[in-house]
Amino acid sequence: MPELPEVETIVRDLSKSLEGKIFSDVIVRDDFLLRQRREDFVRRIRKKSVAGISRRGKAVIIGLSCGSFLVIQPMMTGQLVIDGQEDRHSRIVFNFSDGTRLLYNDQRRFGQLRAVDDLKDVPYFNILGPEPFAAQFSPAYMAWAFRRSRRPVKNSLLDHTFVAGIGNIYACEILFRSALAPRRQACRISEEKIKTVHRFIREVLNEAIAHRGSSMRNYRDGRGRKGAFHGRLAVYGREGLPCPRCRRAVKRVIQAGRSTFYCGHCQK
């Protein structure tokens, strides 16, 4: 489900509502999502307060008062909703001492939750590339990475060891704005064009955050609401509909097992 803008929106919602609150109880309805024994998971969280909430890639990090962390990867269909209605997809319920309740809902059960002392204990963080808004993620870094890669540029954008947080929706949108064909080999893109892509990576993600993300099917923010960026998508999910720039039909192809939406006329 959520890519960087959606996870960022969730993190901002949760920060406002949960910081300083104390976990009074953790109810695990589905052990499958945990990467440790249930008793260990619950013991590390109960009675601790929320020191801070942040994001790395597509993972939510809840810092606990004792210096440890609750790390949540919502994957495709995970949701973190405050004071929402419980349903059959509510896999884990976090209760706070003031009566606030945080639900972890997940239709497909791909999500992963861990309570760890050290973020290095989360394998995902050890392989993750730079954040797209970090200084380290520069046009020069992109050019260095692209030079040595023969795969299609769409695959590079989806590779989280190259850059964290970009998923299928925003990879398509970034390439559309960059007027770049998704199947173009990364090593065959000019330095000038790489600068353009770099600029649009940040621009598209920033706009999506400003609109609280995109809701295709399952995504909800921390208050259980849909994102508003969905209606602003130029190509994603729009096969056969007119390209907003030239009005020709948007095409769909499969790359790396995922749908890619693009305009064959505007993107070269």
Next chain:
DNA sequence: AGGTCGACCTGGCAGC
């Protein structure tokens, strides 16, 4: 060693 592909799991929707 870089890169691709299927598996993981559930459910909604289109087509027949």
Next chain:
DNA sequence: TGCTGCCAGGTCGACC
């Protein structure tokens, strides 16, 4: 109505 097949925002490990 009910069945089948396809599709879905992510990640990892097996394999070429």
